[in-house]
Amino acid sequence: MDSTVAPRRHEVLVLGAGYAGLSAAIQLAARTRRRGDLRVTLVNAHDTFTERLRLHMTATGRRTAELSIPELLDGTGAEFVRGWVTAVDPVARTVRIDDDRVLRYDTLVYGLGSVADTAAVPGAAEHAHTLDSPEDAAVLADRLDRLTRRGAGTVVVGGSGLTGVEAAAEIAERHPGLTVVLIGRDEPGAGTHPRAKAHLDAALARLGVRVHGGVEVTEVLPDGVTLADGTRVPADAVLWTSGTRVPPLAAAAGLTVDGRGRVVTDRALRSVSHPDVYAVGDAAAIRQGYGVMHGTCQGGMPTGVHAALAILRTLAGKEPRDFRFGYYHTPVSLGRDDAVVQFTHPDGSPRRIVLTGRWAAKYKETVTASPWPTFARMKKAPASGAIWPHGGRHTRTRSAK
Template identity: 40%
Template sequence: MSQNTEVVVVGGGYAGVMAANRLMRRDDVAVTLINPRPAFVARLRLHQLVGGSHDAVFDYRETLAGGVRLLVDTVTRIDAAGRGLELASGGTVGYDYLVYAVGSGSAAPRVPGAAEFGYPVATLEEAERLRSRLDDVPTTAPVTVVGAGPTGIETAAELAEQGRRVTLVCGGLLGPYLHPRARETAAKQLAGLGATVLDGSGAKVTAVTRDAVRLADGRELPSAVTVWTAGFGVPDLAARSGLTTDAVGRLLTDETLTSVDDPRIVAAGDSAAPSDLPFRMSAYAAGCLGAHAADTVLDRVAGRQPAPVNLSFPAMCVSLGRRVGIFQFAHRDDTAMRLYVGGRAGAKLKELSCASSVKHLTDEARKPGSHTWPKGGHRRELLRARRDQAATPAGQAG
């Protein structure tokens, strides 16, 4: 074994880059980042790539610390017992510690026809494919966006602002995370852009065909292009490698983000499930969890006990085209406050959030260990409540 402690980070998104940069705090730690693409993808901007207002890609020389070795390849299997990684290229890489930060992507749709005729937008390649498809149809062609989370709302608004005939199919509430007041503002802005919003239980999609979308209430919407943003999934690398995962496939860890199977494997970002109670998927959480994962590894290298993760969500934001946005403030339990900022100010705050998500990485690359984040969320209360519930004998729950 070499004199350095070899740490390999699998995944070059927000969590993986933050972890790799922060690990450079020690001179005796050698860091390798393995990622299937040679460039960093700003996932928060993929809807802009679809709309043509941003390419959503940054050179790793801008985001990754100079001392980090970048290996462009795909990990196909983790050999935890042998502390090795098998690569798609046929090679192998050994490690002393592994940071598992493979992120998330589109969930496999269960709706008939959605996988065949729907266009997801969760990865760079998917967004590029969707943009190419939109270029092939007239601006007047009907476009249906399925899913009313941030990705669906932002994609629908981006396309409607271009003058496209967009219908946003919610299958429930528009922007479930938003406060009702902010939700009303979002609905008005979408209407102002010319988008049609269909919400409620009757607006659940039951089938997708080449040129239409069918809803639970019997309606059939003409759709030259159907954009599918309903749900996210995670890569199955951990499960295929025999590691313990949650029901979705995220690596199951303790509160320090350490795998329940192996103290030399630490998870970060969307692919981590600490205590089987994962954080809300977001670029913000990914960066913070990437930093904490690096701290956990560095603590173990130094012979210290790692600290439990401590993270709160002060806000979330959504863009409604290039000129309007919503910046939604949140309570400590990650529920929406009545307070939000809309209009042009909301758009500026949203743009600041997108830019900051990359700036945090570049700052950490220049000064490892500098990234900080809001602490004091409601996680302890959630964990305590779950323990109390588990300890309550059957039949005695109130």
């Protein structure tokens, strides 16, 4: 009788199936599917992939593709577990999900992403819509349809960043009978080249969006918002896009986090307090030479792939390489047939190169198209690095060797 005991498999648990988490799971599982010593399990609250880049379209009733996470994982060998993560125990190396199952890990990839920061302003959580999920977007779409059928209504978009601008333009174009008011601390397009900002301002004016830049919302009410100077802006619906926050799970687990609750990482994307935990995407505070990366889809997929390769190098007894990333562009939709693409230096500062109008819209649609082809390529071959679909430059994912 053979008394040989097979070695226990190394368990890699990936939390969150956004752009970063799904990239990590697919890349790691695809590279190790012929090995019997490692298992990859991906945990997510839903079994469909959320294209957050397109939620402003969902909010106006436009149909977008539905991508099944199990289908995206098919053929890689990775397992999928549906459930909300409720606790992480980095000492016991376990994760608890909402049906009280406890999942064990040897290496954890933490990619639970971010949501709109509705806690920053009184009333936002109770009275404002968000674009955190397809369900949230669908609720807003229903509200906008009812206002349109009524024949009039005012929609306030709180937050003049990229999400706020895209949402305001999309709502104004899709529902021309509604009054759309965009309010934010900064002017829309702040930090872009003057030519990009001029086109953006003209597009918002053409769509009839009323812009209030340089002002702050101090309270969201059931029927409007209050500004810092005491002015009250009536509204039939409020969409909140100002700032993001991450779930408190990492901080509650004792991981070192920054002031926004993001996991602080070393240069290889490992938690500085728990090196068997990697943090990716919006959930991570990743420092580069120009500062801490801000959460965008440009950086999400590269962080996921890098974490996968770093795990493989570590398991092979090698030191993982540093993660290095630079921004490439800032594309902003202004409805379906107009856009601005601001090309950038690696630190995100604007270059003189700007694309506007229909060609910019086509460009943005190309680089933010369904991620299915990219994930499909990951399943078949190693990541090539270089330019990513959402426009980032990632220089250190060419090989796991």
